[in-house]
Amino acid sequence: MTTRPFLIAAAAAALLAPVPGSAALKQGAKAPEIVTSGALAGKTFSFDLQKALKQGPVVLYFFPKAFTQGCTLEAHAFAEAMPQFKAAGAQVVGLSADDLPTLQKFSTEECRDAFPVAQASAQTIKSYDVAFARDGKDTGLSDRTSYVIAPSGKVVMVHSDLDWRKHVELTLAAVKSLGKP
Structure with a gap:
């Protein structure tokens, strides 16, 4: 009899558990434009994907929420x-x-001033198909998806998994496979 409440709790937890999305942007797709604001080392900056691509490949990694365990790691x-x-x-x-204030703090404390973080608007989340849903409902957050965008604007790698551990390894390998511009 004591297993029944446990089973009910386990079933409820499984239903409420986040399910990773599958990124609609596939390898070879043109990356949608992004123009937004963000933070680097606590200071605000503007980010324009098209301008950034003129300098070389860009890794865009979407994460659900600053200061949560997986996003911090x-x-x-x-x-x-x-x-x-x-x-x-x-x-x-x-x-x-x-x-933006949260991203300013996150850029210093967790990104260690090493790279910028920027705001993903609802339109950006939609255009990159990274909406995080729970129980079939949009939460307004993004899921954990990484893209490598070649200077041509084409997506050369996509990795969508709520487990953060492979994102750096896979994006770095994809960038290296492009060769230095």
């Missing part, structure tokens, strides 16, 4: 790998639906 991993991304000629930009 992912930011630390990207920060530690920034010398390798820079050596490969790539820029990394984290994107979330967080407000």
Whole structure:
């Protein structure tokens, strides 16, 4: 009899557990335009994907919410790998639906001033098909999806998984496969 409440709780937890989205942008697709504001080392900046691509490949990694465990660990991993991304000629930009003051703090504390994070508008989340849904309802957050965009504007790699641990490794390998511009 004591297993019944446990089973009910386990079933409820399974229904409420987030399910990773599957990114609609496939390899070879043209990356939608992004013009937004964000933060680097706590200071605001403007980000324009088209301008950034003129300097080389861009890693766009969408994350659900600043200062949550997975997003913090992912930011630390990207920060530690920034010398390798820079050596490969790539820029990394984290994107979330967080407000600018939160991103300013996150850029310093968790991104360790190593790379920028920017605001993902509802339109950006939709155009990159990274909406995070729970129980079939849009939460207004993005899921955890990483894209590598070649200077041509084409998507060369997509990885969509709520587990943060492979995002840095896979995006770095994709960037390196492009060769330094």
